Amino acid sequence: MAKQDDTFKKVISHAKEYGYIFGSSEIYDGLSAVYDYGQNGAELKKNIREYWWKSMVQMHENIVGLDASIFMHPTTWKASGHVDAFNDPLIDNKDSKKRYRADVLVEDFREKINQKIEKDVAKAKKRFGDAFDEQEFRSTNGNVVRRQKQMDEITTELTRVQEENDLPGFKKLIEDLDIGCPESGSKNWTDVRQFNLMFGTKLGASADSAMDLYLRPETAQGIFVNFLNVQKTGRMKLPFGIAQTGKAFRNEIVARQFIFRMREFEQMEMQFFVRPGEEMKYYEYWKETRLKWHMSLGLGEENYRFHDHDKLAHYANAAADIEFNFPFGFKELEGIHSRTDFDLKAHEEFSGKKLQYFDHELNENYVPYVVETSVGLDRMFLAVFSKSLKEETLEDGSSRVVLKLPAVLAPTKAAILPLVKKDGLPELALEIIGDLKWNFNVTYDEKDAVGRRYRRQDANGTPFCITVDHQSLEDKTVTIRDRDTMQQERVAISELGSILGEKTSYKTWLSKLK
Numbered sequence: 001m002a003k004q005d006d007t008f009k010k011v012i013s014h015a016k017e018y019g020y021i022f023g024s025s026e027i028y029d030g031l032s033a034v035y036d037y038g039q040n041g042a043e044l045k046k047n048i049r050e051y052w053w054k055s056m057v058q059m060h061e062n063i064v065g066l067d068a069s070i071f072m073h074p075t076t077w078k079a080s081g082h083v084d085a086f087n088d089p090l091i092d093n094k095d096s097k098k099r100y101r102a103d104v105l106v107e108d109f110r111e112k113i114n115q116k117i118e119k120d121v122a123k124a125k126k127r128f129g130d131a132f133d134e135q136e137f138r139s140t141n142g143n144v145v146r147r148q149k150q151m152d153e154i155t156t157e158l159t160r161v162q163e164e165n166d167l168p169g170f171k172k173l174i175e176d177l178d179i180g181c182p183e184s185g186s187k188n189w190t191d192v193r194q195f196n197l198m199f200g201t202k203l204g205a206s207a208d209s210a211m212d213l214y215l216r217p218e219t220a221q222g223i224f225v226n227f228l229n230v231q232k233t234g235r236m237k238l239p240f241g242i243a244q245t246g247k248a249f250r251n252e253i254v255a256r257q258f259i260f261r262m263r264e265f266e267q268m269e270m271q272f273f274v275r276p277g278e279e280m281k282y283y284e285y286w287k288e289t290r291l292k293w294h295m296s297l298g299l300g301e302e303n304y305r306f307h308d309h310d311k312l313a314h315y316a317n318a319a320a321d322i323e324f325n326f327p328f329g330f331k332e333l334e335g336i337h338s339r340t341d342f343d344l345k346a347h348e349e350f351s352g353k354k355l356q357y358f359d360h361e362l363n364e365n366y367v368p369y370v371v372e373t374s375v376g377l378d379r380m381f382l383a384v385f386s387k388s389l390k391e392e393t394l395e396d397g398s399s400r401v402v403l404k405l406p407a408v409l410a411p412t413k414a415a416i417l418p419l420v421k422k423d424g425l426p427e428l429a430l431e432i433i434g435d436l437k438w439n440f441n442v443t444y445d446e447k448d449a450v451g452r453r454y455r456r457q458d459a460n461g462t463p464f465c466i467t468v469d470h471q472s473l474e475d476k477t478v479t480i481r482d483r484d485t486m487q488q489e490r491v492a493i494s495e496l497g498s499i500l501g502e503k504t505s506y507k508t509w510l511s512k513l514k
Contacts, residue, residue, distance in 0.1 A: 008327040043411030052268045063241035068222025079350035087194040096184035159310040167192040197250045215249035223271045224343045241272040259378045266377040273368040282371045283338045296512040297406045299387045315342035324383045334375035341367040403461035408509040413440040415457045419469040429468045
């Protein structure tokens with residue numbers, strides 16, 4: 001756990017030092033769980049969003065995009081169930097005065113047990129090598145079996161108290177597990193109570209006539225209320241999807257772990273409308289498709305796993321999370337949900353308007369079922385950034401800090417470095433930038449020795465450094481250095497555009513999904 005904390009601190013520190021993420025309004029001592037994306041962070045975030053959009057919308061003929069407003073009629077949130085049911089179980093520690101989500105306390109306790117299991121498995125795998133039978137080990141090793149049984153019992157009781165809204169039972173579960181405050185260790189807890197997560201606001205010119213509104217807690221409802229608008233104007237036939245990215249707002253009880261859980265965040269969601277009865281086929285399809293998308297970025301298969309929901313939301317008949325191994329353990333990165341026809345039917349009821357699809361093949365009207373994919377853009381940013389940050393010991397015994405961002409997502413694709421600040425080298429370097437900047441985000445760096453510049457660009461996540469030297473003046477060639485391998489190659493200046501294009505293009509990276 002101490003090692004995880006240390007790694008996470010390095011991620012947060014590096015993100016600020018290199019212009020990726022700042023605390024919001026820092027000069028006024030900041031605002032809890034609100035962050036600003038710096039010059040590099042804004043680029044990385046934009047590139048992740050674009051990578052998702054191209055794979056979801058541009059590469060699917062039956063998926064289109066939408067940009068719905070943040071403000072929506074308040075009845076929207078009554079129909080969706082958010083007004084009555086969008087709550088989290090809240091618990092306070094009387095000694096430390098810290099507030100927590102009761103379910104997260106239990107889930108984190110359960111995950112610590114799981115980490116012990118995985119540690120035992122890893123040790124055995126290292127000890128027995130190729131002869132290791134992991135399935136047999138998990139089913140016969142005494143410690144693993146005992147811990148797995150404990151996890152299963154926790155899961156069963158956690159599911160029960162959530163489904164039955166048994167708040168006293170929630171507190172008893174925490175006490176029975178002997179869970180202490182993560183900061184102080186104190187086990188002096190208050191009762192568990194429910195806490196609604198929506199932010200309220202007003203719309204109107206005067207206080208007397210103002211309408212009560214909410215900042216949207218999710219982007220999905222903007223898609224549902226526009227279902228018929230998109231279907232009719234786009235002449236869409238089932239199955240088809242509507243995708244959207246945008247800000248959402250939740251008054252989180254515990255907004256910790258940097259940008260993992262914030263009060264203002266961005267979602268990338270797609271609602272896929274299907275015939276009733278076909279939803280499970282597409283649920284499985286999107287589980288597989290979305291995992292492939294994550295894998296295409298090369299962050300490591302071992303860092304992903306599926307987790308089927310123990311408790312289903314009121315609108316779902318199936319739900320699973322793609323969990324990612326963040327510096328603080330496996331946590332939800334993306335959700336895939338079979339939402340049935342709950343949303344469209346609810347909006348039909350509350351609006352009095354029909355939200356149905358006429359199926360010409362079946363010659364009937366019906367309310368479509370929906371399969372949802374929903375990934376947090378900020379969590380995706382944290383996943384990419386944290387797994388890309390490395391400390392490496394080199395062959396000569398020196399070390400380097402390198403941010404091995406996938407080249408397609410890197411904020412700056414290449415840094416152009418004149419070997420010295422004279423003899424016409426800066427002028428040629430600027431000419432190269434003038435040509436490349438039409439298609440790539442590139443930068444110019446002439447300060448310090450070239451080795452120090454390489455290290456700076458490594459830490460900044462720049463995948464390629466292009467060095468202009470005296471030979472460049474003679475034969476119009478330059479040296480291009482790969483950040484990850486540190487290998488250098490002499491290439492013609494005229495070939496730089498095609499080389500960078502091949503290494504950093506969406507086509508190169510997204511073609512891995514086929």
